[in-house]
Structure formats: structure tokens, C-alpha cells
Amino acid sequence: MASLTIIDIAKICGVGVTTVSRAINNHPDISEETKAMIMKVVKENNYVPNNSARNLKRTDSKTIAVLIKGMNNPFFIKMIDLFEKGIQKKKYSFILHRVDEHQDEIDVANELVKEKKLKGIIFLGGYLSHSKEKLEQLMVPYVLCTVGLSSEFDNYNYSYVSIDDYAESYKMVDYLCKLGHKRIAIISASMRDRSIGQLRYLGYKQALEDHGIALDEQLIRPMKEHLESYSMENGYAVTKEMIDEGVEFTAIFAISDSMAIGASKALLEAGRMIPDHCSVAGFDGLDMAYYYHPSITTIKQPISEIAEEAIRILFDLIHKKTTHVQKKFPAELIERASTGTMK
Amino acid sequence: MASLTIIDIAKICGVGVTTVSRAINNHPDISEETKAMIMKVVKENNYVPNNSARNLKRTDSKTIAVLIKGMNNPFFIKMIDLFEKGIQKKKYSFILHRVDEHQDEIDVANELVKEKKLKGIIFLGGYLSHSKEKLEQLMVPYVLCTVGLSSEFDNYNYSYVSIDDYAESYKMVDYLCKLGHKRIAIISASMRDRSIGQLRYLGYKQALEDHGIALDEQLIRPMKEHLESYSMENGYAVTKEMIDEGVEFTAIFAISDSMAIGASKALLEAGRMIPDHCSVAGFDGLDMAYYYHPSITTIKQPISEIAEEAIRILFDLIHKKTTHVQKKFPAELIERASTGTMK
Structure with missing residues (x-):
């Protein structure tokens, strides 16, 4: 179960570390033959390039977190699926993080921002009952998605997607x-x-x-x-x-x-x-x-529309293309067999 | 939205960085009065100690990942809940990671092990169709939980919790x-x-x-x-x-x-x-x-029993108290109104 390093791979192949790196990273300065030989060894040994190290070199983490309250609600499962796909399509990583009923989501969010170097947050479900000052302490762009907010929040400056x-x-x-x-x-x-x-x-x-x-x-x-x-x-x-x-x-x-x-x-x-x-x-x-x-x-x-719009607004905020946006989608009353005229 | 550092807090308080650190970490060598003053500033400024840095100092990440295939299955939602609670009780962090249908869970697992310095993995749902050699490449202890395995896996050496x-x-x-x-x-x-x-x-x-x-x-x-x-x-x-x-x-x-x-x-x-x-x-x-x-x-x-046993075996493996264990729990046939004698 020992994990091989790039140095081990270089030794096995009888080439230098730089050559292995060129093979792995599709660098043009390496012959197809050498590259094929190295990639065979990489594959056989199940060598996984150390992304932690690679990430440290990048200045940009490109990670979005979805913070969720109420995981057991089937309504959210579908939405998480849509967020994951939408965020990965933007070439960002996706982190799903649950917030417990008794936890303060703003504190949890700020801790995650520091630990994971987040670029943005989507809050899903639950409700916010924070002061304006507290909300303003959030250190990255965020969107509230189907989060409950009563009228006292009307004069706040935040982004929001939901139904009415x-x-x-x-x-x-x-x-x-x-x-x-x-x-x-x-x-x-x-x-x-x-x-x-x-x-x-x-x-x-x-x-x-x-x-x-x-x-x-x-x-x-x-x-x-x-x-x-x-x-x-x-x-x-x-x-x-x-x-x-x-x-x-x-x-x-x-x-x-x-x-x-x-x-x-x-x-x-x-x-x-x-x-x-x-x-x-x-x-x-x-x-x-x-x-x-x-x-x-x-x-x-309209789950898909809500999820897509939340992602769109978040990326606009990240790229500073917009200020805060509040958007409410119409929902549809679907009449089925469980309701009928009063008899 | 700027994020304060410990140096900023020290400046605001008019004390040294060490004193702020003592206040935050509940060190005995600080007066209650100074500590109260610093904590007030910490709170007012919503200062979050940088855990990334703290984690780097620790040699031990204490993180367990649950890798799941088939997120939309309501059966798993309850189980994730139990894993999260059980792992946190052991003072480990919990990461939930979805594996797509077309992804190879062993590759995904090994990448996560490197990136997140995982101590162990629980595979939930889906099925394993890997060679013995591939399974042995997993770099940390793991338990397969309600993962499908056909009889060809009988001679493998792995830990497993499920029903029959x-x-x-x-x-x-x-x-x-x-x-x-x-x-x-x-x-x-x-x-x-x-x-x-x-x-x-x-x-x-x-x-x-x-x-x-x-x-x-x-x-x-x-x-x-x-x-x-x-x-x-x-x-x-x-x-x-x-x-x-x-x-x-x-x-x-x-x-x-x-x-x-x-x-x-x-x-x-x-x-x-x-x-x-x-x-x-x-x-x-x-x-x-x-x-x-x-x-x-x-x-x-028996969802609770399965989840608890998977956690128990995983921690035994981590602490080298056991070799691989395969456990099958009995399930219960619950007779309800939808079945009756043939008429």
C-alpha cells in the first residue's frame, strides 16, 4: 500500500524526474516513445501525481462550497446534483458541507473559506437570522438559495434565488x-x-x-x-x-x-x-x-432554473460582473387526484 | 470583507501576537482581564484562527472520507447522517465525496488520500469490479459498506459490512x-x-x-x-x-x-x-x-448497525487492532398490507 513518488517512477524508467513530469503533463519536449514508456509505468504502478503539491503552486484554488442545512430533505438531493454538475462545468471544484441545526452558518462558512481557500459559497436551505453586520463579514461572494428570509431582511444587500x-x-x-x-x-x-x-x-x-x-x-x-x-x-x-x-x-x-x-x-x-x-x-x-x-x-x-440561476449569479459576483441580485422564480400549481370540490 | 490576521488583532488590542495566541488557545499564562479584552476584539472583528496553518503544524490530519455512488438513493441519506455523527464522535473530520457512475472509485480514492491526507475511507453503495492488485493499491485502511461484490471476490482480502x-x-x-x-x-x-x-x-x-x-x-x-x-x-x-x-x-x-x-x-x-x-x-x-x-x-x-460496524472496523484497522473483517447482518422481512395470499 506504499505510495510511489515521481522520483520512484523516474528510477523505474531510468530517466530524470523532469522527463517524467513532461510525460505526465503532456509537454511537447519529449519523444512519443519515451512518453509511452513512462505512462505505461505510471499506469502499472498506479502512480497518482500529487495534486496537493500542484495546488500549492497555483495561486487560485477554484473551489466553491455548497453549505446545506436539512440534508434529509429529498428536495435538496436533486439540487445538490445540479450544483455539482454546474460547478464542475465551470472547471471549479465542488465541496458539499453540512451545517448542523445548532451551528452558525456564517462562522462555518468563514472557517471553510480560510481552510479551503474558497472562491464562493452557495447556502442551501435553512434560514438566516443574522444581523446585517454579521452577513457583511462573509469574506467571499455568496448566494442564498431557497434559504428562508423574512421581511426584516428586505433592506439587506445580498444575492438570493428562490420562489415567492x-x-x-x-x-x-x-x-x-x-x-x-x-x-x-x-x-x-x-x-x-x-x-x-x-x-x-x-x-x-x-x-x-x-x-x-x-x-x-x-x-x-x-x-x-x-x-x-x-x-x-x-x-x-x-x-x-x-x-x-x-x-x-x-x-x-x-x-x-x-x-x-x-x-x-x-x-x-x-x-x-x-x-x-x-x-x-x-x-x-x-x-x-x-x-x-x-x-x-x-x-x-423550478429546481433546475433555481440551481442554474444561483450558479450564474455566483460566478458573476466572483468575476465582478454584477452587484447583488435577488431573483424569485414562479412555481407551478399542479392539480392532481388528491384535491376535489367540497362535497 | 477583508480577513484579519492574528497580527491585526494584536495591533488593535495593543498586545503582542503571543498574547493573542494565548487568549485564543486558553493558555493559563494570561490574565482573565487581558483574555476577556482580546476575546471581545476577536468576536467583534469575527476573527477566525487560520486552521489551515494550524493543520499544517499537526502531523495528523484525522480525516475520514465517505465515497458514495448513487447519491439520489434515499437509502444512503440516512446512512451518511450516521457516518457523519459517528466519525465526528471519534474526533475525526468527515468528508463526503461523490463518485460519478463512470469514475473509477479506487483512482478517486487514492487522489483524495494524497490531497486530503486521509486516514481512512468508507465506500458506500455502487459495486467494485477491480482486480485484486488494484484493490491492494489503496493506500489507507478502508471498509466497503453495502457495496456489491459478486462471488469472484471471495478470495480477496478486504473489510466489508452489509446484509446477505x-x-x-x-x-x-x-x-x-x-x-x-x-x-x-x-x-x-x-x-x-x-x-x-x-x-x-x-x-x-x-x-x-x-x-x-x-x-x-x-x-x-x-x-x-x-x-x-x-x-x-x-x-x-x-x-x-x-x-x-x-x-x-x-x-x-x-x-x-x-x-x-x-x-x-x-x-x-x-x-x-x-x-x-x-x-x-x-x-x-x-x-x-x-x-x-x-x-x-x-x-x-439494519442501517444503524451497518453504519456503526463499518466505523468500528475502520477505526480498528486504523489503530491496527484487526486485520480485515467481513460482516453480514441479518435483515428483517416486514409483512405489510401490500402482500396477501394468492386468490
């Missing part, structure tokens, strides 16, 4: 109201949430108000804090509790597809039919929501 | 046979597969043979190569094709839960009831399989 969580949530609840539903339960984030969860709740509230439906506290159901947030398990637990309490509702709007699936399971298990006894709507546009039976009505986020 | 894919697959098909099913379709891997997919197929074949049921080529259905492997989409496409061709079957065994969900969707969409018209069984034990309606019978892999 408030408007899309409004769209879904407005749709349910137009189907005739008046008792629409929401499986929401914690009421202390100041990010995406809050925006989706506010969209729900406004849509009900615009349809002249009074808010009913019994129908506002934050996900359970002791269970994984936005998960199937959470949607199931919340819905089962509502059923057990005998609360009346004819539709459930869960603010993630995973929770909508859990909610559906609780309903079906209790013998309630979807959508005949209760309509169910989710949010995100996961494959799973389509393959569920019945297929679940949802808000489909 | 052949035996568990046999268990499921034997169970379906005992329910009275004779026309059991399998959604398998490609017939060229020499890893987990092959083992699960061989278990199916042997169980049928032991029940005196002849193999029927019409019922052996490899997943589509142009679609993501082991995915819901793939299970859906394969099942829809079988239905459209008018092939007769009373049970489907899909070698992943995701494909079992896709298969269920195709059946339900075509108006076939589960399990009255057709039983469906999966493999892996994903949450999703439980929340599907009807809940899907599956083989539940």
Missing part, C-alpha cells in the same frame, strides 16, 4: 377555497419560524381572509418539534392528532410534500377517502407526490 | 411462494450487473426452484438503463410495460422500495388492487414504503 413562498402558498390556499373548502387545516412550521415556514403560513392566512373565512386556531397545526421537520412522520403525527381530537376539516394543506404524504397516510388509515372526504395538498413538487396514490396536488418548484 | 443480499432476497420470494403465488415477476438490475442486483436476482431464482416453479423469462424484468437506476420512475415504467404487454402475474418483487412504489402506482393506475389483484414487495426498509398506501412489505436493512 408567500405568493405560492397563497395560490394553493386560494385554489382550495375556490373548490368550496372552508375548513382548511394547515400543517405549518413552528410559530416561532421566521423563514419559509412563516411565509407559507402568511400566504395561507391572507388567502383565507380574502375569501372571507375566519382563522380557526384548531386548524393551524405546527409540525412537532421532537420529530424531524418537514418529514412524512411529522405530517402523519399531526394529522392523526387532529383526527383523534375530532377536529372537523375538509382539506389539509401541508407545507411540504413529505408532510402531505404522512397526512394522507393518517387519513387513509382512518378510513377517510381522498379527496371524497378530505382534499390534501403539498408543496415542493417531489417525484414521490406524483407516485403516491392518489397523486398529490402540489406547488412544483 | 442473496439470502434476504430468497427470504422474500420464499414468503411470496408460501402465500401461493406462482407467477412472481421480479424488477431486477441489468443482467450484466455483478453486484447487489445479481445477488438479489440469484436469491429469487433459487427460491422459485426450491418451490418447483420454472423460471419464466417474461417475468424477469431488468430496470430500464435510460432511467435512474432503482428509482420510482423505473419501477413504474417496467410495470406499465408488463401490464401493456398483457403478461400475467400475481405478485411483483422489486429489488428496491423506490421501484416497488413505482410498480404500485402503475398497478393502481391501471385499476388493479393491491394485494387483491397483485401483491407487491420491495427491499430496503425506507420510511416511504410504510407511508405508501397500502403500506409495502419489505426487507428492512
Whole structure:
């Protein structure tokens, strides 16, 4: 398991180190014959040129990190895939780094910038609750991607790509109201949430108000804090509790597809039919929501567009072609079998 | 966005660099008052000690990499989570690195070993099809975790943690046979597969043979190569094709839960009831399989045990407490609503 150096390769080949280096680096000043002989030895011995050393010589690390909160969310898996491909296409290296729930992402980011000599950062998921001063301490260009930001951040100077969580949530609840539903339960984030969860709740509230439906506290159901947030398990637990309490509702709007699936399971298990006894709507546009039976009505986020735009803005920032840009993409309400007119 | 150095902090505080270093590193030779003053400046200026430099001084990087093939498989997400926590508990850093389908994982591993000064590697998912010589070129201790290995690897010297894919697959098909099913379709891997997919197929074949049921080529259905492997989409496409061709079957065994969900969707969409018209069984034990309606019978892999054992063996190898160990954990057949007696 010993690792060969370029000196070992030179010895085996009976040539100088410079000649080996020329062969490896495709230098023109070496005969094809010598080069073929050296590359055969390199291959046979599985010699890997020491990139650490090579990187040290370069002044430029060309590395982008994606910092993610909420790894278990299937919604992010697809997005990470798109980031990796997009960043590699730009000939930059890609580092995926998870931030724990209790960690401060700005501190983690600045440490990574120093250790890995990052050129830029994409923050994915979670939420930012930092002061303007703290955000300004970030030492490299960055883009916030589907990161929750409440209105207090409006006067901040940052780059941001997402959908309009408030408007899309409004769209879904407005749709349910137009189907005739008046008792629409929401499986929401914690009421202390100041990010995406809050925006989706506010969209729900406004849509009900615009349809002249009074808010009913019994129908506002934050996900359970002791269970994984936005998960199937959470949607199931919340819905089962509502059923057990005998609360009346004819539709459930869960603010993630995973929770909508859990909610559906609780309903079906209790013998309630979807959508005949209760309509169910989710949010995100996961494959799973389509393959569920019945297929679940949802808000489909334009994942590819969001990822591509985040990369585009980040590289514009790196190359100083732009100042901060905030971009919101429209999402699509996809009507499926899980929602129907109020009977 | 400029980054302060320890010298800048010393200047601001009006003390020497050594004093700042003592404050940061909790050295006893500094007054509490001076330390508090320096730490206030450190905090206000968001100074991050340069860990790159600190790491260079250490001879020991203490980093473990997890190399993964098949990131999109929900089965791995949970496992990555367990690896990250387990490795950090051992006070080692954790690097997650994806290997593309077309990349050679041994080459990628050896490059990472050099660049990141790795102490060990866990290979997760995918399959190894390397020569013994190539495997022996790996320069650090490693453990293969749920990596597919066919019988030709039996005489190799490596560490391995997984379930017994052949035996568990046999268990499921034997169970379906005992329910009275004779026309059991399998959604398998490609017939060229020499890893987990092959083992699960061989278990199916042997169980049928032991029940005196002849193999029927019409019922052996490899997943589509142009679609993501082991995915819901793939299970859906394969099942829809079988239905459209008018092939007769009373049970489907899909070698992943995701494909079992896709298969269920195709059946339900075509108006076939589960399990009255057709039983469906999966493999892996994903949450999703439980929340599907009807809940899907599956083989539940002991994910926590597998991850913990892989970490334990890797650290034993690093500390030279063991030579190579191969460990197979039993998995559990969980009987749910998607399978029933043949009618």
C-alpha cells in the first residue's frame, strides 16, 4: 500500500524526474516513445501525481462550497446534483458541507473559506437570522438559495434565488377555497419560524381572509418539534392528532410534500377517502407526490432554473460582473387526484 | 470583507501576537482581564484562527472520507447522517465525496488520500469490479459498506459490512411462494450487473426452484438503463410495460422500495388492487414504503448497525487492532398490507 513518488517512477524508467513530469503533463519536449514508456509505468504502478503539491503552486484554488442545512430533505438531493454538475462545468471544484441545526452558518462558512481557500459559497436551505453586520463579514461572494428570509431582511444587500413562498402558498390556499373548502387545516412550521415556514403560513392566512373565512386556531397545526421537520412522520403525527381530537376539516394543506404524504397516510388509515372526504395538498413538487396514490396536488418548484440561476449569479459576483441580485422564480400549481370540490 | 490576521488583532488590542495566541488557545499564562479584552476584539472583528496553518503544524490530519455512488438513493441519506455523527464522535473530520457512475472509485480514492491526507475511507453503495492488485493499491485502511461484490471476490482480502443480499432476497420470494403465488415477476438490475442486483436476482431464482416453479423469462424484468437506476420512475415504467404487454402475474418483487412504489402506482393506475389483484414487495426498509398506501412489505436493512460496524472496523484497522473483517447482518422481512395470499 506504499505510495510511489515521481522520483520512484523516474528510477523505474531510468530517466530524470523532469522527463517524467513532461510525460505526465503532456509537454511537447519529449519523444512519443519515451512518453509511452513512462505512462505505461505510471499506469502499472498506479502512480497518482500529487495534486496537493500542484495546488500549492497555483495561486487560485477554484473551489466553491455548497453549505446545506436539512440534508434529509429529498428536495435538496436533486439540487445538490445540479450544483455539482454546474460547478464542475465551470472547471471549479465542488465541496458539499453540512451545517448542523445548532451551528452558525456564517462562522462555518468563514472557517471553510480560510481552510479551503474558497472562491464562493452557495447556502442551501435553512434560514438566516443574522444581523446585517454579521452577513457583511462573509469574506467571499455568496448566494442564498431557497434559504428562508423574512421581511426584516428586505433592506439587506445580498444575492438570493428562490420562489415567492408567500405568493405560492397563497395560490394553493386560494385554489382550495375556490373548490368550496372552508375548513382548511394547515400543517405549518413552528410559530416561532421566521423563514419559509412563516411565509407559507402568511400566504395561507391572507388567502383565507380574502375569501372571507375566519382563522380557526384548531386548524393551524405546527409540525412537532421532537420529530424531524418537514418529514412524512411529522405530517402523519399531526394529522392523526387532529383526527383523534375530532377536529372537523375538509382539506389539509401541508407545507411540504413529505408532510402531505404522512397526512394522507393518517387519513387513509382512518378510513377517510381522498379527496371524497378530505382534499390534501403539498408543496415542493417531489417525484414521490406524483407516485403516491392518489397523486398529490402540489406547488412544483423550478429546481433546475433555481440551481442554474444561483450558479450564474455566483460566478458573476466572483468575476465582478454584477452587484447583488435577488431573483424569485414562479412555481407551478399542479392539480392532481388528491384535491376535489367540497362535497 | 477583508480577513484579519492574528497580527491585526494584536495591533488593535495593543498586545503582542503571543498574547493573542494565548487568549485564543486558553493558555493559563494570561490574565482573565487581558483574555476577556482580546476575546471581545476577536468576536467583534469575527476573527477566525487560520486552521489551515494550524493543520499544517499537526502531523495528523484525522480525516475520514465517505465515497458514495448513487447519491439520489434515499437509502444512503440516512446512512451518511450516521457516518457523519459517528466519525465526528471519534474526533475525526468527515468528508463526503461523490463518485460519478463512470469514475473509477479506487483512482478517486487514492487522489483524495494524497490531497486530503486521509486516514481512512468508507465506500458506500455502487459495486467494485477491480482486480485484486488494484484493490491492494489503496493506500489507507478502508471498509466497503453495502457495496456489491459478486462471488469472484471471495478470495480477496478486504473489510466489508452489509446484509446477505442473496439470502434476504430468497427470504422474500420464499414468503411470496408460501402465500401461493406462482407467477412472481421480479424488477431486477441489468443482467450484466455483478453486484447487489445479481445477488438479489440469484436469491429469487433459487427460491422459485426450491418451490418447483420454472423460471419464466417474461417475468424477469431488468430496470430500464435510460432511467435512474432503482428509482420510482423505473419501477413504474417496467410495470406499465408488463401490464401493456398483457403478461400475467400475481405478485411483483422489486429489488428496491423506490421501484416497488413505482410498480404500485402503475398497478393502481391501471385499476388493479393491491394485494387483491397483485401483491407487491420491495427491499430496503425506507420510511416511504410504510407511508405508501397500502403500506409495502419489505426487507428492512439494519442501517444503524451497518453504519456503526463499518466505523468500528475502520477505526480498528486504523489503530491496527484487526486485520480485515467481513460482516453480514441479518435483515428483517416486514409483512405489510401490500402482500396477501394468492386468490
